[in-house]
Amino acid sequence: MAGGRVDMLNREGRQLVKRFLSFARAKLLYSRITLTRFTTLYFFFALTSCIVLSILQGITFADNSAGVAILSPFINISTDPIILLDNKGLRTCTSVPNQPGTSCVLRQSFFIDFNQSSDSSRQQSSGQGAYGVEPDEDDDKNNLRLLNKELDVLQSSLAKNCIISLGWVGEAIEDAKREDVVTMLFQIWLLSLALVAILNESIPHLGAAFLGHVLNTAWAGYRIRSTLSLTNLYRSKIVAGACQDVDVMGHWWDVKLQHSIPFLIVNLIILLAFAYLSCKLYKVYANQSFSRVGASQSVLRIYKLVLIFSVCLQLSGFFSVAAAGMWLNKVCYGFLMKLAQDANVYMAAFIVILVGWVCVRRECGIRFGIFCAISCLLLAISSALFSSPVYRYIFTTWPFFATVTITAYVLLMATSILGVVCRLNFGKGLAHYLRVTDALEDADFTPVSFSRRAEIDVEKVDFNSFKPAKSESLSEPVTAPISIQLPVSSFKPVQRQSVKDRFSALFRGSMNSTDTIKLSSSPPLISELGPRPIVSRSRLSVASSFAGRQRSENVLKLTRQKDERIDPSVIPPVLPSKPSRSPQDLPRILTDPPSRTSSRAGSPIQQGTGLPANPRGQKAKKGATEQKVSAGTDFGQQ
Known part of the structure; x- marks a missing residue:
């Protein structure tokens, strides 16, 4: 039975050494x-x-x-x-x-x-x-x-x-x-x-x-x-x-x-x-x-409090043991040994058991209760020792002992107070966060951290620092620019250029290498051309003049049926197919850039951005309008 316990302890010791010397820890x-x-x-x-x-x-x-x-x-x-x-x-x-x-x-x-x-x-x-002692390096x-x-x-x-x-x-x-x-x-x-x-x-x-x-x-x-x-x-x-x-x-x-x-x-x-x-x-x-990804601000505040508690705990432990050791050595082995009749009691009173570090990090209620009891016991002993005349005599005649004792007492009180504050924060996610962090460290996982500087941070922006400020020349508020660092393979916007210049440069062959048009099967994240055009009745009616009277009648009929089913207050996401164009229309498209048109007064449907025909004279426009009216009249008569 005893041999089995020894083997188990040896295995646990070897596992502890392996864990300590593991590659992930190193x-x-x-x-x-x-x-x-x-x-x-x-x-x-x-x-x-x-x-x-x-x-x-x-x-x-x-x-x-x-x-x-x-x-x-x-x-x-x-x-x-x-x-x-x-x-x-x-x-x-x-x-x-x-x-x-x-x-x-x-x-x-x-x-x-x-x-x-x-x-x-x-x-x-x-x-x-x-009888003086003369220094002699050769014959000390x-x-x-x-x-x-x-x-x-x-x-x-x-x-x-x-x-x-x-x-x-x-x-x-x-x-x-x-x-x-x-x-x-x-x-x-x-x-x-x-x-x-x-x-x-x-x-x-x-x-x-x-x-x-x-x-x-x-x-x-x-x-x-x-x-x-x-x-x-x-x-x-x-x-x-x-x-x-x-x-x-x-x-x-x-x-x-x-x-x-x-x-x-x-x-x-x-x-x-x-x-x-x-x-x-x-x-x-x-x-x-305190800028790691994966923990909330409340957990990080509690973790910071635990770090301060651990500092006070470790320092109070050292100074308490140091003060106790000096006091015991002075009483038990110095010329005051004749006065210390209860030296064994003093020795037993200063057995320091520091379990606060483990119980606070793991949120162990039972061990924390033991820690609080020990802290109260140490505070009571430290206070009661001042009632001893021998202790007061050593305290007043030995400055180093007095300094260490006062420091230990102050740190012990701070540790007890911080321990109670940490106990009030049990169950708020700190233990889970520390367990996950330890598990990730054992798995050789590098924690992700972000910086607080806006010029480097790409995942976090402090919006409080970008509050709108009034401009001196404009009445509208102007917001501060936010610098964003995009990945290397992402979209890199170039200097804005008009569509007319781009298409004309395409045929002139004078476009720079930096202004090359990038084509992709996926829609761009940032587009200069705006949304796809929404076809209105006026566009269809104008286009009917080029396709013939029968086509105009069919298109107007379909448009009226759609208007009866669509709510006027909602713009439907209409995605019509691209109309077929003849090669003769290409010069007209290239010479006339697209423009954003505003909706007509009183019209519930907003006009989208399209590629209209080349503007003609007033007479040509009037003729197109007459054709539109005549087409509508014939359709009604039929």
Whole structure:
């Protein structure tokens, strides 16, 4: 039974790997990355920046680890769990300060001015002490062994206040190590946000990645400031005061500062580059991200809301886990471990289960209920932790932890609110749209997108931008022209030319190649000649004069029968056959162009466009009219 379950899990794992590495997925990833040159540049720049910043952060972590290794013999020596060191003096407390039952003792007062003593103390502590660590690139390991032996002698010879002060400095550097770990993981998180922004063409993820780099750069600058402040405090107060000019750190502060400045410069360069690339990608995704064929505007609005929700969910997840990890590491492994009697309870309280992303995209009501319960639980825990004195003490004395905690709390509240808003939009077509999109992507179907620019878009026109405007010279409204891009094989209109010129040019042989008449068996979409002529009684009566009296009588008889059956208010779609013409009529047809005739006054039937005979003199017209009248009279008599 157990073997069957293992085989089933292995098959599911293999299917998952095959699906992830399928050709369609790889092709989709490649197409999204190479959509434009800016998407390609953004991807490779995000990858490169993640690698470079992680390496620089690793160097900083190594520096802090070396500092902790130097001061580790002095950490946790004091029997008092709380050590407070500032410009006023060194104090130790039995518990969290400003709490009932807590007693604090002033170990040593610092009467030296902070700013005036910084330069002199830096000169006194330039590595001249007997127990200083001199930088030696060729023999670092031997120096560390020598340091460990000398620290045992130093620990017994130094005053107790100096040992307590060095323990406080070691705890501060230990906090810096925790910050390095969180910042290094944050670089990887920023890379994942950039990748999701490219794959989903998501503007919210794009903005979140950029804001993450802003936060990263700001924190790099703050780290330099805090390093300078801690260096001044160590050299002016601890070395010159409590330790009586004995410097156990040596040049460690200078090396750390030399590694921190390039980290800030690289962050500034990366921030400027990401600002430029993010603006370019915003212009690309603003025209394509929410302009796909196949989804309504309401579904796209909900999808945009889900993308914002996913950004808040992912960021809140990272910052919540980071804050919980730093808090637990500080309480369970630092000098506050003596005060954290319920460390296991704290560990169990911060188990984060993030199911919001799946339940919102698939509109799963049960899982969304679980997600809401977890969100409310996390909000309640985050709010209740501020009632703990230890938590408030860490919050007020550790700026990085305070920043991460506040950010996580704000993002958690935003995620909960957006989750409720997304729940109200369940059942409006988003789940079906995402399922169809995923199925088409698995089938290697390229989604059709249209641009919002009128000069490129051929299937969508924003009619609101083409509202009629009053012309200055005309009283009638004039609409703005709409540029339409037709397919290559479609009809291409040429410059308008009169019919007379076309037929005359046909016999003169002077027509240009661009004005060639195109004949087709199908009716044209755009015609200059108008509809086929509608034959009226006057046309038939005129034509009867050329065909003889008997033909005129038959035509008039048929015309009267049709007039009795046709409603005068409706124009019937009469499509008569083309009358036969003799070769003698061809010059007359070519010399007289067709014209649009208006309907007679009072006539219910509108005259169409025809090819009349050559206009004759007044006498000829009068003779034709007399023939018409005489023909009608004879027909009535018969």
